Amino acid sequence: MTSTDTPDTLLEFAQRWTSLLHGTSFTPLSYDETVELLARLTREAAVALGDPASSPLIGIDIGEALVAARYTGPTTLERTLELVGDDLLEAAGLPEDREHRRRVNAVLGAIGAAYSEAVRERTFTEQETSKQAMLLARAQAEQARRASEARFRTIFSASATGMAMVDTDGKITDANAALVEILGYTKDELGQRPFLELLHPGDAIDLRLPLDQLARGERLQHKTEKRFRRKDGELVWAHVVLSLIREEPGTPPYLAMMIDDVSDRYLLHERLRSQTLTDPLTLLPNRAKFINRLETSMSLAEPGTRIALCHLDIDGFKVINDGLGHDVGDGLLRTLAMRLRTLVDEQGMVARIEGDEFAVLIDRTNSAAQVIALVEQMMAAISEPVAVMRKELAVTASVGIVECSTHSRQPADLIRDADLTLSWAKEQGKAQWALYDPDRSAEELHRFVLASTIPIALDNGEFVVDYRPVRRMSDEEIVAVQALLRWDHPELGLLGPEAFICLAETVGFGVNLGRVLLTEVCKQAATWHRELGVSAPPVGVTLPDRFLRDPELIAEIHRALTTSGLPPSQLLINVDHRMLYEDLDFPQVLPEMGIRLVADDLGPGRADLSAYWQLKLFGVRIPVPQDTGGPLCPLVAKTLRTQVELAADMGLFVIGVGADNARQLEISAELGVAHAEGQSLGEWGLAEELAPLLKP
Incomplete structure (x- = not known):
């Protein structure tokens, strides 16, 4: 199928996409060839959005195809993500509901990840080419040394990749202009400066062993991503390649260091990661982030530390959603989320884990009474009237409470017990809380197993x-x-x-x-x-x-x-x-x-x-x-x-x-x-x- 066989809305989308990208990068494709490529990707994306399992896969195809076509300009990814995120559902004739929005977000994440990975792989190739050029230039016969040196110097000086020569003691003996620009130091300031002093202290420790192994000749190359601290104190994320260079016998070996600034890619990755861990409606952490925080808190807690997990469910929320509409229900959830976050504040984390259910983690507690007092405050805050779309609503919440020592339970057990305790609270009626009882839990567990x-x-x-x-x-x-x-x-x-x-x-x-x-x-x-x-x-x-x-x-x-x-x-x-x-x-x-x-x-x-x-x-x-x-x-x-x-x-x-x-x-x-x-x-x-x- 060619672009002429593409439905009008999808073809128009592909043409808009081409207009946004063409001219931003040096690419061998003509304008019409680019339309052909993007029309195919648009058709496949429209089909994939109908299948939750295929959605992320088309995102990978799009990211890799853009890099393969040499569309790698500074605005390529941003423009693509914005266009796909805003207009693809409409172009594909698909409804703008939560499920399709989730699939679009999955496609966006996959595009960003695949695009970044493809760019990184291409950078690896270019860096390897640069390294080989350096080796070739240094290895030429004596009669071609001056020409070879000139070629090396051209590559060294003109490369957009930061380069430096580092002796086996870890001191920088030479640096190119790109490295000067990346780190903000002058060439003289970089000269004879210990390489490890340029890194974030936490990352410098990790590089000591690889540097020693390179200096002893136990390895020829080391690749990593580390944080460098610029002269102005700002952190720079960089992909680093350290290669051991040996020239003629009797000449001391040295290290060729190549640094590629990947801060933008790292920040994009972190932004996408944050989106996948945040509930888009309430902007609270979602279930995945909450569980990660719970596991981290319990694993790092000192002996004797107590923790609390509260599982909240809004009573009768379905009646509001069905009777007044999802827009009203969504507005109510946003208001309640803000109230809960304000109450808990620095004591722990509030997350929306599903529908009308919230979870509250209190990292350190003194007793169950302390947690119950906070829960009663939360229930009181929830019961305060909420004005949504010119309608005044009043709701209540049921809460299941688990308060225990961090070293007596596993995170999965805590989540299960909080959910079970919530069911006990709901059995008592609306606006009730229940505290976890291990004896009753054992009986319930026996019934569930049965x-x-x-x-x-x-x-x-x-x-x-x-x-x-x-x-x-x-x-x-x-x-x-x-x-x-x-x-x-x-x-x-x-x-x-x-x-x-x-x-x-x-x-x-x-x-x-x-x-x-x-x-x-x-x-x-x-x-x-x-x-x-x-x-x-x-x-x-x-x-x-x-x-x-x-x-x-x-x-x-x-x-x-x-x-x-x-x-x-x-x-x-x-x-x-x-x-x-x-x-x-x-x-x-x-x-x-x-x-x-x-x-x-x-x-x-x-x-x-x-x-x-x-x-x-x-x-x-x-x-x-x-x-x-x-x-x-x-x-x-x-x-x-x-x-x-x-x-x-x-x-x-x-x-x-x-x-x-x-x-x-x-x-x-x-x-x-x-x-x-x-x-x-x-x-x-x-x-x-x-x-x-x-x-x-």
Whole structure:
């Protein structure tokens, strides 16, 4: 594809780019050839911006292509970065959003880095050429010595690279005009001056060993980048090449030193580096810089030093963003960032680590109380009204606090614990802070580890279904069977659903577990129905809440019934009575399919009874009071007895749940419960263990 095949907006961009660059550098390319080159790079950049993985790569191509085309003038890079940064997204027809702006920034960083590296490589080549010219000039035969010396002197004097001759003691014996200009000393001031005195003290130490090795002939060349101090005190970053030169036998060797001023490239690199470590919205350090500061602070801290990390989250920020727009949300974040930075000041660092989340590092603390006092000040500052775009907003923040010894923790642990502690604070409601508790953290960590292994346990078939009978109180005949999902954990043993169902729903596997439980229960109930016929008891199951709310629930149940061959009337599904008031389809659809719903309670009011009647509920499960060792409270007994009577009057199948001992069995009878389940009537067991009890 040529420039004539390029879309108009991209071709116009390439022509503007050419106008900015052409004439700034000595290049073999004509104007039209430059348009052709830049049009190709523009097309590739427009395509790459659509792919986050390719964006930095096109930046490398652009930087290298500019240097290869000899576009290396003093303004080439600056003009390119400004044009690409300001106008490329529009030319490419891409939206000006955060993601594409991040990709453009990545392209800019890659252009700068690749351009600088290519220039440096070309400088290396030129320096090597200069060195070879110096060697050649000095090595010519006697008859050509004067001409050779003249050529060497021409190169030495006219080169834009700073050059000097240094004896093996490290003293400068000769210097060219370029070096005089770079360092600001006269040629006489440089003469007989120790080379190391010109360097920054910290860099001079690093060069002593290489200089000694060159002087002893143990190495022939040394390349490095060091800081030189000019006569006026200003620092100059320079690329330095020191080469050992040996002439004729009997002539002492010397060092040829070449210095190229790379201060502009270094400053550009630092500016780009700063951009990659700064949040563009708030101008606070970003997550990467914050973590680097945390690691540095902890590694350099003296024994006994204490440190604090606070993780802040703005309560309800999504409501502001969604309701008032991202511009308002961004303005709010900028104001809050400024308030936090002012409060923390020299005590540590404030960073924006993600969305509406900030992190505060306090380098040295005396106690948790000191940190809590600062946190309360931060929360008060955040809660002050903020005026953004003629709207007055008031927000609060939740904060997780970790305060500890620097030598007792690792940076990654501190970040994890602060995030965990923030979740504790948010559990208490808005505008709350929480202090890290290692004991609670250990429990949470155990839960997280357990949750992370649920997918593997599903693949390994570690989940099993146990059953226990539901008996009629009058004759203890089995009238139904209740199913329970358990986890046969390889290390922790048999776990009940209370240990993992909530975890599974938290990590998104509640539906998966519900599907496993439903499939297995239908399969087993169908087996009993085939073996026992009409005497087979129906099987009740409590499915995870997330599964009951899943849009595919009804289809999943229909599939399980069809696959297993189980009649719908043989399946009882236990339901939290509160779900009956939600906007869900299954309370109406499942009874129409012939499936029986059993509520876990009657609920507190008449509205519940009306709902049960309208939904054609099959039954209700009423918890049996705990055995306290004494008589049952008369008021509780009267309330429960009334509920049982109401349920019976409505024709509901009433089950007393939790008749685990003789006293609770007596209480069930006193309440008038017609059916009950519990340890006293049959323990949980595998299907094959229960099967003999089901036979007539």
